[in-house]
Amino acid sequence: MADFGINVDPGEVGLDARRLRRIDTHFQRYVDDGRLAGWQVMVSRRGKVAHLSSYGLADKEAGRPVETDTLWRIYSMTKPITSIAAMMLWEEGAFELSDPVSRWLPEFSQPRVYVGGSAVRPITVPAIEPIRVWHLLTHTAGLTYGFHRVHVTDEIYRLRGFELGASDFSDLAACVRGWAELPLAFQPGAEWNYSVATDVLGRFIEVVSGQTLEAFFHERILGPLGMKDTMFWCPEDRQHRLAALYSADASRTRTIRSEVLGKGILKPPPWLSGGGGLVSTTRDYTRFTWMLLNGGELEGVRLLSPRTLRYMVQNHLPGGADLTAFGRPLFAETRYDGVGFGLGFAVVLDPVAYRTLSTVGEYHWGGMASTSFWVDPAEEMTVVFMTQLLPSNTYPLRSQLRQLVYQALVD
Numbered sequence: 001m002a003d004f005g006i007n008v009d010p011g012e013v014g015l016d017a018r019r020l021r022r023i024d025t026h027f028q029r030y031v032d033d034g035r036l037a038g039w040q041v042m043v044s045r046r047g048k049v050a051h052l053s054s055y056g057l058a059d060k061e062a063g064r065p066v067e068t069d070t071l072w073r074i075y076s077m078t079k080p081i082t083s084i085a086a087m088m089l090w091e092e093g094a095f096e097l098s099d100p101v102s103r104w105l106p107e108f109s110q111p112r113v114y115v116g117g118s119a120v121r122p123i124t125v126p127a128i129e130p131i132r133v134w135h136l137l138t139h140t141a142g143l144t145y146g147f148h149r150v151h152v153t154d155e156i157y158r159l160r161g162f163e164l165g166a167s168d169f170s171d172l173a174a175c176v177r178g179w180a181e182l183p184l185a186f187q188p189g190a191e192w193n194y195s196v197a198t199d200v201l202g203r204f205i206e207v208v209s210g211q212t213l214e215a216f217f218h219e220r221i222l223g224p225l226g227m228k229d230t231m232f233w234c235p236e237d238r239q240h241r242l243a244a245l246y247s248a249d250a251s252r253t254r255t256i257r258s259e260v261l262g263k264g265i266l267k268p269p270p271w272l273s274g275g276g277g278l279v280s281t282t283r284d285y286t287r288f289t290w291m292l293l294n295g296g297e298l299e300g301v302r303l304l305s306p307r308t309l310r311y312m313v314q315n316h317l318p319g320g321a322d323l324t325a326f327g328r329p330l331f332a333e334t335r336y337d338g339v340g341f342g343l344g345f346a347v348v349l350d351p352v353a354y355r356t357l358s359t360v361g362e363y364h365w366g367g368m369a370s371t372s373f374w375v376d377p378a379e380e381m382t383v384v385f386m387t388q389l390l391p392s393n394t395y396p397l398r399s400q401l402r403q404l405v406y407q408a409l410v411d
Helices: 017-032 075-091 133-138 152-159 172-180 197-209 213-222 236-241 259-266 282-293 306-312 397-406
Strands: 038-045 048-059 112-117 122-126 246-248 255-257 339-341 346-348 363-366 372-376 381-386
Touching: 017 038, 017 048, 017 397, 038 282, 075 133, 075 197, 075 213, 075 282, 075 306, 075 363, 112 152, 122 152, 133 197, 172 197, 197 213, 282 372, 282 381, 372 397, 381 397
Parallel strands: none
Antiparallel strands: 038 048, 038 381, 112 122, 246 255, 339 346, 346 363, 363 372, 372 381
16 A cells, blocks of 8 residues: 555456446546546455546646545545544443443533424423433434434524534534534434534544544544544645535536635634544545454554444444434435444445445445445455545435446456
């Protein structure tokens, strides 16, 4: 990985080189017809890089191409890193998963749950179950995101300035206090809802460890794994490597530069988002996936025990339910049949129900700007895909990438 390149003949690890090129042919069309600015993908198997390709521009306006060291906003691909951080502390005996988070974050000592009324005049009742650490890791705490625009509580978040996670005018501790004042969307543990729970978990890590989230990440995860370009903001001397951020136009046929949101990563953030704050490279995040595939260890650096990691990537939803049965969809058109959720990762339970070529036990997540990754223990494979397009459901990039990668497996 030091030189960041293909270091094995695909055939030696059960992949067909000709079939792997279909990945490039397919996604090049997205750039050629204007739907994406550029992209990069890395496919690794058995600890070897079998396929690495890039196409298009990191910055269309500047004419700057995607390079091997291009920096990408990974948004919610930050969440698995935060979840790993929490479980590192758990392994040290700092807390139990069943512990109420109010033991460390007293602002959550008396949560209330929305049961009716408007966003301006909500009707609430006391929570019958405390928010536990497990609820934060599984997105079952009853918290939400303002950008969902599905439930009244989503609107309540927006009215308080919490549309994309947290207000730009608060530090993380203040944001968490603000979220704690808002009603939960449901009783803790009753449903799955993608939310600011991982940001709350980031603050929990700060209180438990006595370090800022940035310091903990650097000292305990990013530094030891050699993830030298993964950080909460992009300093000036690296900004020439940062990909521009784009959004889809109304017709979803071309990209528009997202100036305001794209500039947020250029300076130290007012709050450290464990749910979506990092910038990274394909190389760095591949190293993170290799650590996961290796059972919590990479090149002599162990973050977690294999048993802890296996526990994290089991389905933790009650009764073995999938996200469609137990969860609220991220997008109206999105279903997650055959996919459960563990401690920070989505987990494939049934590829047939998922209607996507994959493997039972494969785990994954993605970011708001259409980035994605997955780890397949059975096939000893990891895949990282980077681009910068909002929102992540604009095109079926992730399902198409899966079918193109798996059709190249021939052993």
